[in-house]
Amino acid sequence: MFELPDEIKKLIKFCTEIDQKIDAEPVYGDVKELVLPNYVSIVESYGESPCIKLPPPMRELIKKDLYETIISRRSCRNFAPKPLPVGVVSTLLYLSMGCTGWLIGGYSLRRYPLRSTPTSGGLNGIDLYLINRFNGDALPNGFFYYDFVNHELKVLYKGDPTVTILKLFRDQSFVESAPLWILLILNLVRGVWKYKTEYYRLGLLDAGVLMEQIHLVATAMDLCSCLIGGLDKKAARVALGLEYWKIPVGAVAVGYKE
Ligand SMILES: Cc1cc2nc3c(=O)[nH]c(=O)nc-3n(C[C@H](O)[C@H](O)[C@H](O)COP(=O)(O)O)c2cc1C
Secondary structure, X not given: OOOOOHHHHHHHHHHHHHHHHOOOOOOOOOOOOOOXXXXXXXXXXXXXXXXXXXXXXXXXXXXXXXXXXXXXXXOOOOEOOXXXXXXXXXXXXXXXXXXXXXXXXXXXXXXXXXXXXOOHHHOOOEEEEEEEOOOOOOOOOEEEEEEOOOXXXXXXXXXXXXXXXXXXXXXXXXXXXXXXXXXXXXXXXXXXXXHOOHHHHHHXXXXXXXXXXXXXXXXXXXXXXXEEOXXXXXXXHHHHOOXXXXXXXXXXXXXXXX
């Protein structure tokens, strides 16, 4: 075994120290006995922001079965410079993170929403924000928040988001071409009350699960998509006006293939 260089040892020590710090004793319990604290919102409200009701998902937009999807999956970075129709965005979002069921009595609520992707504790800790580059049929360019319970987009900003995209994803070779950027934001308020600091690790796992689901659904829809770990988190926080408890974790770029 080679001796590790000092610089590498230092970096690993830093990571293991963080890992040990979040190794607190989590609270486990029956989801029907636990009570969701009143400061936890299942979806963000965004008050009076206008919203765009998304059409129902369309099964005919799925072009591949699971076998074909997995075999053909590849990170795709050659985006055609054209918008995605709202029906495509709706289907992609619904199959990636839409509300597909209810847990009666979950977290002591009459009915608690469940998603098409699993989340740790069913706490739905990741929120999706969209940055749409082009003006499509019913989807204008701008920033949006996906309300998965009502399957609608809250409009946060309408207008050309090119400058923001260039700031957020400046290191990506395809920053000039991808039409839609889906950002995954970990909302720590959703789960620290239950899992304490361990929720940081669980939340990152949730993001990984969700990113892959978006990528596979996009592949099954014959779209071009690429997962993105390289984003400017500070710029994302500022652009979306995120509170300190919301952590940008990653993104997925989606579009038609060139
Ligand atoms: C968590 C994660 C982050 C990634 N971040 C980026 C990224 O920032 N930019 C990029 O071009 N590809 C990114 N990728 C894609 C990988 O580069 C890609 O999966 C890898 O090169 C293997 O290629 P394949 O996906 O075509 O099989 C990321 C993949 C994962 C799983």
